Amino acid sequence: EKGGHDFFMSKEIEEQPAALADTLRGHLVDGRIVLDEQRLSDQELRDIDKVFVVACGTAYHAGLLAKYAIEHWCRIPVEVEVASEFRYRDPVLDRSTLVVAISQSGETADTLEAVRHAREQKARVLAICNTNGAQIPRESDAVLYTHAGPEVGVAATKTFTSQVVACYLVGLALAQNRGTKYADEVEREYHQLVASADAVKKVLASAVEPTRALARELADSKAVLFLGRHVGYPVALEGALKLKELAYMHAEGFAAGELKHGPIALIEQDLPVVVVMPSPRGRATLHAKLLSNIREIQARGARTIVIAERGDETVRPFASTLIEVPVVPTLIQPLVATVPLQVFSAEVARARGYDVDKPRNLAKSVTVE
């Protein structure tokens, strides 16, 4: 049932192109984005003037990416918060607030309690969930299901990338509803999302083996740092979470701009530092800033592992190891950049002799607060 793989996680990593395609399928009908369930009127949706995204762990990282898409397409302020913190600070919520709850299982206690709190305050709740009929979608006003299929490995992989595209679909649905995007633009963005499945297929074909080799080489490292900016920042956080969870290795993700505000003191000879580069095309300023961050790290003797767009020759002199990913639009970049990091953590865990599918102390579904 592992389809020739040693671990479910490896199989689930490979299943990502299909999971993305299945999650997107059927959501563009007559040029309009449709959700799976909507117990809210279009007018109620139009009245939304503030969005909160609540989720835990990997789902929270998908939520961070939702913020870029929704703010960009809809011009509504979006706040993203870990679900376990949300209700304790008495957030300002009312009928015109949309709370987007992201949960693979749909049973995570922290996220469920955040949903309940939001509804008590009259906010509208939209769930993104991978499990049909789970508690969180049952208690929500609208639902969009990810169709990643069952995920057996405790580490979230295909459900993460599916959540990201589901978040983007929600952004497009809101944009069309508010009129901040024309129908043809919504359609174009949708087709770009559909094309992401092919891009992920390409990374799987080109980056898996070199990343595995790198992971085996670095399996005895004491720690690994991950840096990114803009949409590369949640990727850095996700790369670090995967490594902690599976390889029990100290790992931290930073916004690259924060480096000089403290973390640079951690950089020492041979420390592996993974850097998620933005595209040198549309994001030239960001790209230049990250290049200078890499230079600083390299100058201090760290081992730089750079994930960059294919054809970006400017990074080559600063990369001890270069992992090339396909050229894609900005919002799709997190999908292609995350895949090598999933492979990396699984392979480090395997090399250290750990159970990749069942890391210690963790459960697939966390039903206590």
Ligand code: M6R
């Ligand atoms: O079922 P959920 O999406 O609500 O679970 C949330 C987190 O517990 C989950 O994403 C966790 O962080 C993953 N095991 C990380 O790989």
